[in-house]
Amino acid sequence: MKINTAIVLLCSQLMIVSCKKDDKQTVQNQQTIVKDSVKTATKEEEIDFKNFNIFNVSTMQRKDLMDTFISVSDIYNDKDAVPADFLKKQKELPFNELSYIELDDSYRKKMLAGIHITENDSLYLYNYETNKLQKIPVNKLKAVAYISPYMGEGDEIDSESYMVGFQLDTQKGNDIFDKYTNVIAYFGSKSPFVENQMKMIKWEKADADIQKKYFSGSKLKYGGIYQYQYENLTYYVQDLLEEYGTQERKLVVVNEHQEKIFEKTFFIEDGAEFNPLVKTENDSSNNYAQWTGKLFKGKEPVVFNFISPSFGCPVITFLDKEKTELSINCDNRH
Secondary structure, three states: OOOOOOEEEEEEEEEEEEOOOOHHHOOOOOOOOOOOOOOOOOHHHOOOOOOEEEEEEEEEEEOOEEEEEEEOOOOOOOOOOOOHHHHHOOOOOOHHHHOEEEOOHHHHHHHHHHOOOOOOOEEEEEEOOOOEEEEEEHHHOEEEEEEOOOOOOOOOOOHHHEEEEEEEEEEEOOHHHHHOOOEEEEEEOOOOEOOOOEEEOOOEEOOHHHHHHHOOOOOOEEEEEEEEEEOOEEEEEEEEEEOOEEEEEEEEEEOOOOOEEEEEEEEOOOOOEEOOOOOOOOOOOOOOOOEEEOOEOOOOOEEEOOEEOOOOOOEEEEOOOOOOEEEEEOOOOO
């Protein structure tokens, strides 16, 4: 199938929206890791995570324009999300005119109601690498629909063929990619972010005795083992190999008393890949770096970006006893 629209899913850019969704992607209230491991936020700072949804950022090409776009179609799948009269004209219109729709007030109101936000809410864009927070009123955002990049000229088009959401920015040239690298966002009445607490993980090689202490017993071949210090926590990560590369990646976190307070094994499936732990000489970007830190008010630290999925969407992981994962709605129609 010919792809007529270019889309880049920026996997390390996370979009967060305060919308209702079914329970399988709900973040439950977290418990404290241990008393002395991490200082938690006060009750006044806590954010309600019962209806938290996170979203990726897409970059869509429209002739010579590049648009930054938040699709909400993962949680808003109204069969009448785009005008029916417009769809009826698909045999009469050229494909490039079908590929982009500016939604009028009636369809905008339906979308806002469907994802449980209002015109009085704001979009908070937080760059966790540069610690810059931007606030944009929802009523300043354009409601739009882009045809899926997997739809081609001549295909039968219906409402589900479109990605529906908000256009953030549009410009000529590719500088727009850098502008939204390592940016996460939230729609709501107040910012949920703990600012200036996220760190890019810079792994260092760990001693061999760490492998025996925390990662013994695997039938796989042992690869590199690395460590990183975040405040009073030490992270250890061990790659386990098969013939064609890393098959598992195990993470262990210990506190200042050398007590294990978190562990998780990352697996790859369905075409996913492990992101590198150490940059190559020619890699000047931070797109695939791992990140950790206190990101949300009243919640435990998070880690993310160990895996680049092919099908489905990435997740972030909370360093809590439940190993809670928060799925990232990325409208991946691969």
